[in-house]
Amino acid sequence: MNRILKHIPVMKKELIHSLKIKENGIYIDSTFGTGGHSHEILKKLGKDGKLYSIDKDPIAASIGNNIKDSRFHIINENFSRLLDYAKNKKIIGKVxxxxFDLGVSSLQIxxxxxxxxxxxxxxxxMRMNPNHGISASEWLFKSNVNKIAFVLKNFGEERFSKKIAYAIKYASQIKKITSTLELANIIRKAIPxxxxxxxxxxxxFQAIRIYINQELEEIKKALESTLKILRPGGRISILSFHSLEDRIVKKFMIKNSTKATIPYGMAITEKQLxxxxxxxxxxxxxxxxxQSEINDNPRARSSILRVAEIKK
Ligand SMILES: C[S@@+](CC[C@H](N)C(=O)[O-])C[C@H]1O[C@@H](n2cnc3c(N)ncnc32)[C@H](O)[C@@H]1O
Incomplete structure (x- = not known):
């Protein structure tokens, strides 16, 4: 139980402040975790406010299920299904x-x-939801060197991806890799x-985790759906922890806040225009x-909070 209490939400004050919470507003916490942000939102909501929280991890969802508050709902789902969830709750365009507080929680790590x-x-x-998909052990066992090297390079920016992938496949021929320290030692030996x-x-480890949980695809889908769910003036606040996540968030915000330019002379209908x-x-x-937050909580070091608003 102590472990659960140890998750310290990063930039909690800034993130909650960025939402400009309205007493009777409707909010979604897409990454409930151990509920640090959800509890703060609930504190600021009045009796007619609503908070819908999501987490794909069944343990996180069970923590949420213990919150007895009629303004609060939790669902054990992937946040890429945000739009379906919002449709189901009839809150499209009302939120x-x-x-989003991306990545893994201390509860998991x-x-x-x-x-x-x-x-x-x-x-x-390494599955956030152990009831779905395949484990890292199974995936490494059934994947070839090229596939493993691709994941390590693209999701971990690991420059020795090929060397590590060969070492993993070589070790797997002798015995399937089933423990975290076994894998960590193989990687340590392979890196020159x-x-x-x-x-x-x-x-x-970051790369394999991102791949196993399809983290980047999840973020892309969820961000697109927020545009339909939020009301004019509604806010989206996203906390990311590495450059792959932040790049997606930044691109999404720039794409949806910049007018497209039409090449001179290009035929275009009025609707398209x-x-x-x-x-x-x-x-x-x-x-x-x-700096003081980073000193207190080293997990904050690489974090970036980006905030945007739906135009009125
Ligand atoms: C950094 S933690 C959130 C911590 C939380 N803000 C708190 O204060 O305790 C991220 C949480 O998001 C969940 N998560 C990550 N990706 C998800 C996804 N695609 N769908 C649903 N939940 C996800 C993880 O299971 C984890 O519990």
Whole structure:
């Protein structure tokens, strides 16, 4: 239970402030985790306010199920299904704010049984929802060198991706890799140049986790759906923890806040012209954590909070 209490939400004050919470507004917390942000939102809501929270992790959802508050609803789902959820709750175009606090929670990473950590030994799983998809162990076993190297390079920006992929496949021929420390040791041995400030398996574990949970695809789908769910003036606040996530968020905000330009002389219908003119978002802010927050919570170091608003 202590582990659950240890998840410290990053930039909590800034994120909640960015929502400009209205007492009777409707809000969505797409990444409930252990509920740090959800509880703050509930504190600011009046009796007619509503908070819909989502988490794909069944353990996180069960924490949410313990909150007895008629203004609060939790669902154990992928946030890529946000639009279906909003349709089901009849809140399309009515929502005042949606937040995303991306990545894994301490509840997941600190629990060796979940298989996310390269520092503690546990079963090599890495699924946020262990009831869906395949474990990291199964995936490594059935994938070829090229596929593994692709994932390590593209989702972990690992420059020794090929060397590591070969080492993983070589080890798998002798015995299927089933534990986190087994994998961490294979990676450590395969890397020719070590960075003394970073664990050699950090990038590869991040890459495999992102792939296994389809994290980048999930974000892209969910962000697009927010445009339909939010009301004019509604806010979207997204906290990301690495450049792959932040790049998607930034691109989404720029794309939807910039007018497209039409090449001179290009034939275009009036409807197409009007569609092009619509830019749905106004970018509000980009916030980094303070040095004092980074000192207190090293997880904050790489975080970026981006905030945008649906145009009125
Ligand atoms: C950083 S934690 C959120 C922590 C939370 N804000 C708090 O204060 O406790 C991210 C959470 O999002 C969940 N999550 C990540 N990707 C998801 C997805 N695609 N769909 C639903 N939940 C997801 C994870 O299971 C995890 O519990």
């Amino acid at each position: 005042n704010g949606i937040i 600190d629990d060796y049984k979940r298989g996310f950590s390269f520092k503690q030994d546990g079963p090599l799983d 140049i070590k960075n003394k400030f970073k664990h050699p398996a950090k990038r590869s 009007n569609d092009l003119k619509i830019c749905k978002l106004k970018i509000i802010n980009r916030i980094s954590p303070t």
